[in-house]
Amino acid sequence: MFFQVIDILGTIAFAISGVLVAQEKRMDPFGVLIIAFVTAVGGGTLRDVLIGQTPVSWMTNMTYVYVIFASTIFAIIFRKQINYLRKSLFLFDTIGIGLYTVVGIEKGLSIGLHPIICVSLGTMTACFGGVIRDILSNEIPVIFRQEIYATACILGGATYFLLQELPIVENFVFIISGLVVIIIRLLAVRFKISLPSIYKD
DSSP: OHHHHHHHHHHHHHHHHHHHHHHHTTOOHHHHHHHHHHHHHHHHHHHHHHTTOOSOHHHHOHHHHHHHHHHHHHHHHTHHHHHHSTTHHHHHHHHHHHHHHHHHHHHHHHTTOOHHHHHHHHHHHHHHHHHHHHHHTTOOOGGGSSBSSHHHHHHHHHHHHHHHTSSOOHHHHHHHHHHHHHHHHHHHHHTTOBOOOSSOO
């Protein structure tokens, strides 16, 4: 139950971030819904296809579809209030990658994959929806820039497996690992920390 709650919260966060991007691009309501949908389920779809879990999760559990529709309508109706929050897109996107990293790792563990592969799955689950969102919105995906994005997911995934070795309640392992991703991403942006460039100015 706790795991499903985390998954749904991540879906909500990414759906809203998709709506905000689509609104910035002045898309029509159908375009807004499509961007919200692919942002919310893109990473999970890739993950499920890679591990051979088909039909993918959102096709077999309509809860995700309803949540995306509801989140989209909510974000459209209250867009002024949401946009009032400074850097709301960044916040929702950051929350989404934190939650989805843990979800992807747990999916990998459930079928007995190696920890390194689980961290990779978690990172893909967290990042790929945003990649599709940015490509469809004619933007260079954040993951392909110098920003600390996928790196935060990897560090959060490593934290997950370190905490597994300690006598900590599993639910707290989920929460702490997700928070590590969120905090690293927030700190990286706040203090302008980025990966080194391979290109000379």
